[in-house]
Structures are given as structure tokens and as C-alpha cells.
Amino acid sequence: MHQTLLLLPGDGIGPEVTAEARRVAEVVAPDLKMEEGLVGGASIDAHGDPLTEETLERARQANAVLLGAVGGPKWVGSARDKRPEAGLLALRKGLDVFANLRPAFCFPALVEASSLKHDVVAGLDLMIVRELTGGVYFGQPRGIDETSGIRRGYDTSVYTHPEIERVAHVAFEIARGRQGRVCSVEKSNVMESGLFWRQEVTLAHAEMGAGVDLSHMYADACAMELVRAPKQFDVILAGNLFGDILSDEAAMLTGSIGMLPSASLGAPGTPGLYEPVHGSAPDIAGQGVANPCAAILSLEMALRWSLGREKAADMLFAAVGKALDQGARTKDLGGSLSTSEMADAIIAAL
Ligand code: ATP
Ligand code: MG
Numbered sequence: 240m241h242q243t244l245l246l247l248p249g250d251g252i253g254p255e256v257t258a259e260a261r262r263v264a265e266v267v268a269p270d271l272k273m274e275e276g277l278v279g280g281a282s283i284d285a286h287g288d289p290l291t292e293e294t295l296e297r298a299r300q301a302n303a304v305l306l307g308a309v310g311g312p313k314w315v316g317s318a319r320d321k322r323p324e325a326g327l328l329a330l331r332k333g334l335d336v337f338a339n340l341r342p343a344f345c346f347p348a349l350v351e352a353s354s355l356k357h358d359v360v361a362g363l364d365l366m367i368v369r370e371l372t373g374g375v376y377f378g379q380p381r382g383i384d385e386t387s388g389i390r391r392g393y394d395t396s397v398y399t400h401p402e403i404e405r406v407a408h409v410a411f412e413i414a415r416g417r418q419g420r421v422c423s424v425e426k427s428n429v430m431e432s433g434l435f436w437r438q439e440v441t442l443a444h445a446e447m448g449a450g451v452d453l454s455h456m457y458a459d460a461c462a463m464e465l466v467r468a469p470k471q472f473d474v475i476l477a478g479n480l481f482g483d484i485l486s487d488e489a490a491m492l493t494g495s496i497g498m499l500p501s502a503s504l505g506a507p508g509t510p511g512l513y514e515p516v517h518g519s520a521p522d523i524a525g526q527g528v529a530n531p532c533a534a535i536l537s538l539e540m541a542l543r544w545s546l547g548r549e550k551a552a553d554m555l556f557a558a559v560g561k562a563l564d565q566g567a568r569t570k571d572l573g574g575s576l577s578t579s580e581m582a583d584a585i586i587a588a589l
Contacts, residue, residue, distance in 0.1 A: 251519025253307020279309025289326025369482025
């Protein structure tokens with residue numbers, strides 16, 4: 240039975256980088272069946288809706304979904320549910336992907352690009368696992384109350400036992416394939432939901448954390464340690480809010496945004512959603528100069544985490560490193576290769 244990868248190129252540079260990821264997929268996984276669909280502004284233009292029910296159903300039926308990027312100036316100012324970004328949110332919700340994985344890896348050839356001292360980032364390889372569908376971004380009640388006495392705005396930070404358990408499980412699983420260390424991050428010194436997070440992660444570790452060394456850190460300390468000595472971390476596990484902040488911080492340790500992939504995983508056996516960390520980059524769209532590495536490395540994560548093709552993933556990761564070692568660089572990395580020439584260099588290295 241063939242595995243299916245659904246490509247959702249989206250907007251801006253999304254189609255440019257996704258097309259290169261597709262060419263690479265044809266080389267590393269020739270038997271993989273690839274389909275394409277519309278999401279974001281492209282889907283609004285075609286169907287008046289940033290994600291149609293039909294496309295969502297195709298995503299659910301696929302083994303993995305590779306998304307380019309959504310959004311652009313054309314759709315700014317549209318109603319909230321008619322914005323390209325609403326398509327991405329609907330896709331995440333529809334696939335129930337609750338664990339967001341963002342690696343921060345410093346390719347040896349790109350150590351120079353980091354804003355930190357070389358010895359701080361050389362050899363850096365960490366993974367942030369962020370809970371994506373709960374916490375303070377979704378907790379009820381929330382609102383702005385301007386009617387009574389003093390005006391106030393409020394959100395609720397809440398996590399349930401199942402929400403923490405399932406994302407902790409993902410972090411332990413990932414750590415077992417790496418150095419086996421998970422650092423769980425919260426603010427248990429000042430937040431009840433943080434104390435609960437620490438308790439639940441500790442319980443989950445006792446039940447399913449065999450072979451994993453678990454430690455805990457306050458989020459503010461973690462933010463500091465990430466720039467002071469990021470190599471101390473293997474896997475960082477965090478809730479939605481702290482994971483959001485820390486993953487952006489970690490991203491900047493490694494140089495260009497054009498290099499950074501991400502994965503969002505749901506329950507075992509359900510399709511994962513893979514996408515570059517970068518957006519649609521309207522400022523360079525249509526010029527053929529976007530760095531395709533983030534999309535290609537997102538494919539690498541799909542091969543590893545949803546398609547069970549670890550060997551192909553290892554080969555692809557090594558090929559990206561080799562192409563960089565040989566000097567292949569797009570503009571954002573200080574070079575002059577076009578989007579497709581960069582992919583050519585990676586394919587040649589394969
Ligand atoms: P969005 O709201 O979609 O995230 P944004 O403008 O906030 O858009 P990006 O689209 O990621 O963020 O762009 C930020 C900057 O990084 C832009 O200057 C863009 O040109 C650059 N950039 C983003 N992706 C790439 C890439 N793959 N290759 C080269 N440069 C990129
Ligand atoms: Mg942005």
C-alpha cells in the first residue's frame with residue numbers, strides 16, 4: 240500500500256519552496272504518492288475559504304501533510320475567518336496536532352551565521368516540544384470587561400491531565416531517539432497551572448519515561464540558559480505560551496530563518512503536519528531566491544516522524560549538511576544560488 244504525502248504549497252514563497260521539497264521527495268522516497276491541495280490565500284481566491292472541508296478530509300486521509308506558508312498583503316484586513324492564517328489554524332485543529340516540534344540545529348558550515356559566539360553554538364542540536372492546543376491561548380474564561388468599575392482583561396491558564404500526559408509522552412519518545420534527556424519548563428514557583436504541569440510531567444515520567452532523564456527548569460531561567468549555554472539541552476518540553484517564546488528564541492541561535500523546519504504531531508497513527516518556521520515572505524516571493532532548506536528539512540521530519548522512513552531521513556539530513564559544506568548558499572546565507580539551484584545541490588549530495 241502506497242503512503243501519501245499531501246502538499247499544501249499555500250502563498251508567497253510557499254509554492255516555490257514546496258516544489259523543491261517535492262523534487263527532493265521524488266529522489267529520497269520515489270514510491271511515495273504525492274498529492275497537492277490549496278490552503279490559505281490560494282484557497283480563498285479559488286473557493287472563498289482558507290481551508291475547504293474537502294482539503295481537510297484529504298489531509299486526514301494522508302500519511303503526512305507538508306505545508307509551504309500562508310498569508311500575504313493581498314488578504315490583510317479580511318474578516319478573521321477569511322484570512323489565510325485561519326486556514327492553518329483550522330488545519331491544526333482538524334488534524335488535532337497537539338505537539339509542536341521545533342529543532343534548533345546548527346549545521347557546522349553555518350556556525351558563522353549565528354549571532355552567538357561560535358563555541359556556544361558549534362554542535363548545537365536541541366529539540367523543543369511545545370504543547371500546541373491548550374494552555375492560556377485557549378483557556379476559558381477569557382475576555383475584556385469594560386462594564387464594571389475598573390476595566391480589566393483576562394485569560395485562563397489551564398491544563399488537564401490528558402493534555403500534559405500526551406505531550407510528555409511525545410517528548411519522552413523523541414528523547415529516546417536522541418540523548419535521552421528532557422527538560423520540562425514552567426513557572427511552578429508562581430503559577431498553579433505550572434505546579435500542576437510539573438507534577439503531571441513527573442507522574443508521566445514515572446509511568447512512561449523509561450530510559451529518559453527528566454529535569455525541570457523555570458521558563459525565565461530557561462530563556463537565559465538558551466543564550467548562555469544552549470548545548471546543555473537535548474529536548475525541552477513546554478506548554479503553549481512558554482514553548483512559543485522559547486522556540487522563537489532557540490530559532491535565532493542557529494542563523495537563518497530559511498533553515499528551520501517544524502513538525503506538529505497528533506495521536507500515533509494520525510498524519511503529522513510539517514512546515515517551515517518561516518512565513519510567506521512576500522518581500523522575496525516570485526524571485527526564485529528563497530531558501531528551500533526549511534521546507535526540505537520539514538520533509539526530512541515527515542519522513543522520520545510520520546512515514547517511518549528513518550534511513551531516508553538520515554540520508555536527506557546528511558545531504559543538506561554536505562551541500563552546505565560544499566559551499567551551497569542561497570542569498571539569505573550570503574550566497575547567490577537560486578531556490579532550485581540550492582535543491583539541485585542537495586539532490587546532488589544525495
Ligand atoms: P508571516 O506573517 O507569514 O510569518 P513574516 O513577514 O512575519 O510573515 P517571514 O515571511 O518568515 O515572516 O519573513 C521574515 C523575513 O525573513 C523576510 O525578510 C523574508 O524575506 C525572510 N525569509 C523568510 N523565509 C525565507 C526563506 N525561506 N529564504 C530566505 N529568506 C526568507
Ligand atoms: Mg511572522
